[in-house]
Amino acid sequence: MKSLKLFLSTDLLYSQNRKELSMSTVLSSKKVLVIGVAIFIALVMQTESFADQGWEVITQLPPKRGAFATAVVGHKVYLIGGSVFEKAKRDKGILGPYGISTVEVYDTQTNAWQKGTDMPTPRHAAKAAVVNGTIFVFGGWNGPVDFALRKYPVNVEAYNPRTDTWVQKQDMPVPRVDFGIGVVDGKIYLIGGSMRANREEIDRVDVYNPATDTWAKGREMPTPRSNLSVAVVGNHIYAIGGLAGWPRVNFGLTVIEEYDTTSRQWREKGDMLDTRDWFKTVVVRDSIYIIGGSIWKGVGFAREYLASVNVYDPQRDSWNDIPAMPMPLTPQGAAVVNGRVYVLGGAGDVGKGWDLFPDVVVYDTGFRAVTTKGKLSTRWGKLKAEPQRQHQTP
Numbered sequence: 001m002k003s004l005k006l007f008l009s010t011d012l013l014y015s016q017n018r019k020e021l022s023m024s025t026v027l028s029s030k031k032v033l034v035i036g037v038a039i040f041i042a043l044v045m046q047t048e049s050f051a052d053q054g055w056e057v058i059t060q061l062p063p064k065r066g067a068f069a070t071a072v073v074g075h076k077v078y079l080i081g082g083s084v085f086e087k088a089k090r091d092k093g094i095l096g097p098y099g100i101s102t103v104e105v106y107d108t109q110t111n112a113w114q115k116g117t118d119m120p121t122p123r124h125a126a127k128a129a130v131v132n133g134t135i136f137v138f139g140g141w142n143g144p145v146d147f148a149l150r151k152y153p154v155n156v157e158a159y160n161p162r163t164d165t166w167v168q169k170q171d172m173p174v175p176r177v178d179f180g181i182g183v184v185d186g187k188i189y190l191i192g193g194s195m196r197a198n199r200e201e202i203d204r205v206d207v208y209n210p211a212t213d214t215w216a217k218g219r220e221m222p223t224p225r226s227n228l229s230v231a232v233v234g235n236h237i238y239a240i241g242g243l244a245g246w247p248r249v250n251f252g253l254t255v256i257e258e259y260d261t262t263s264r265q266w267r268e269k270g271d272m273l274d275t276r277d278w279f280k281t282v283v284v285r286d287s288i289y290i291i292g293g294s295i296w297k298g299v300g301f302a303r304e305y306l307a308s309v310n311v312y313d314p315q316r317d318s319w320n321d322i323p324a325m326p327m328p329l330t331p332q333g334a335a336v337v338n339g340r341v342y343v344l345g346g347a348g349d350v351g352k353g354w355d356l357f358p359d360v361v362v363y364d365t366g367f368r369a370v371t372t373k374g375k376l377s378t379r380w381g382k383l384k385a386e387p388q389r390q391h392q393t394p
Contacts, residue, residue: 055362055363056361056362057326057360058111058360058361059106059360060360061079061332061344061358061360062113063084063085063358064084064358065082065084065085065100065332065345065358066347067081067082067124068080068126068333069081069082069123069126069127069128069137069140069333070333070335070344071128071335073133073135074133075337075338076106076107076161077105077337077342078103078105078159078161079102080102080119080126080128080135080137081099081101081103081123081124081137082100082102082125083097084100084102097142097143097144098124098141099122099123099143101118101119101120102118102119103116103117103119103159105161106360108338108340116164117159117165120157121155123137123139123140124141125141125177125178126138126140127140127179127181128181129182129183129188131186132210133161134160134210135161136156136157136159136169136188136208136210137156137159138156138176138181138190139172139175139190139193140152140177141177152175152195154171154172154173154174155171156170156171156172156208170213170215172190172206173206174204174206176193176194176195177194177195177226178226178228179191179193179194179226179228180228180229180239180242181230182230182231184232184235186209186211187207187209187261188208189205189237189261190205190206191205191218191221191228191239191259192205192221192225192242193226201224201225201226201243201244202224203220203221203222203225204220204221205217205219205220205259218259218264219259221239221259221266222266222268223239223244225241225243225244225253226243227241228240228241229279229280230281231281231283231288233283233286233314235260235261235262236259236260236261237258237259237261238256238257238258238259238269238312239259240272240290240312241256241276241290243277252275252276252295252296253277254271254272254274255272256270256271256272272312275295276290276292276293277294277295278293278294278330279330280293280331280343281334282334282335282336282341284336284365284367286314286315287311287312287320288311288314289310289322290311291309291325291331291334291341292305292307292308292325292328292329292330292346293330293331294306294330304328305328305329305347305348307324307326307327307328307329308321308324309321309324309325325343325363326359327348328349329346329347329348330346330348331343331344331345332346338368338369339365339366339367339368340362341364342360342362343361343363344360345357345359346359
């Protein structure tokens with residue numbers, strides 16, 4: 001009987017201990033779960049706070065400079081050519097000469113500037129594209145204010161940031177200014193713009209292959225235009241806005257046209273929200289950010305400068321907003337590094353007439369690039385804060 005009682009007592013004690021152990025395990029699991037949820041919520045709040053911080057002034061352009069080409073390699077932003085505008089006067093524009101060779105490099109990790117080797121050809125309003133870490137520079141012009149005396153170089157120059165050296169490449173088929181540029185599958189697309197001083201818009205598409213240093217013709221854009229902006233999402237190129245009718249009439253365009261580089265076909269998308277021009281575009285996680293710009297008022301050179309930033313989703317053909325920039329302006333350059341949008345300098349009107357601004361401002365979208373080394377997953381990237389209001393294109 002004692003043995004039976006001892007067995008029962010031992011069994012009961014074991015059961016009680018097992019229950020206590022199970023309760024302890026459950027409590028520990030709940031603690032881990034609570035801590036995990038708390039960390040998750042904190043990370044979500046941190047990510048959302050990135051997107052809610054708005055724009056921040058972080059540095060200034062070394063000289064008062066504009067109309068430069070912008071390119072990104074790694075965590076560095078390269079400002080190439082343009083014109084130094086130290087003598088720019090309110091309401092008087094730029095008196096020239098136009099075009100410099102200067103290369104300046106902004107390190108987004110150290111917030112510091114350094115000089116690069118000068119570009120061989122001075123250029124104002126050139127365009128740049130990056131393929132395999134090499135920067136290719138196209139088009140632009142240089143010379144005095146007088147249109148008749150300006151030069152429109154067709155030579156293409158390539159810059160290697162690793163060696164800080166330039167090499168000459170195959171010339172462009174035609175001289176070109178105010179065009180759009182984009183890269184798909186290692187090929188560089190030059191779209192629209194105008195040729196030389198006649199300023200007449202073109203629909204021409206030329207494709208440069210850096211691997212073979214050769215040019216080919218692309219399918220013409222449906223709408224001839226200059227001063228357009230181009231953005232690339234996947235294997236699709238988006239030609240956005242621009243001007244038509246210059247110099248007779250300054251018609252601002254809202255049309256967006258999509259070029260499928262595989263089928264070589266164009267199709268029209270929904271219009272922009274307004275007729276802004278002289279804006280910049282960048283792409284973050286397959287969304288196109290249309291930054292600043294101006295709206296022509298229909299009389300002379302009178303313009304309304306914009307601080308707003310519209311975000312276009314080409315898959316849904318829909319629009320969002322993010323917080324406006326600190327001041328309305330036409331950006332001189334724009335770039336994206338690891339989910340952060342950088343606007344480099346600008347021109348605008350602060351109530352005292354036209355002026356140039358050297359500020360560099362940054363907006364953190366909260367999105368981070370995906371790698372296999374402990375970075376945020378694609379799913380986690382979707383947790384970035386959504387813009388405040390949405391416009392659905394009809």
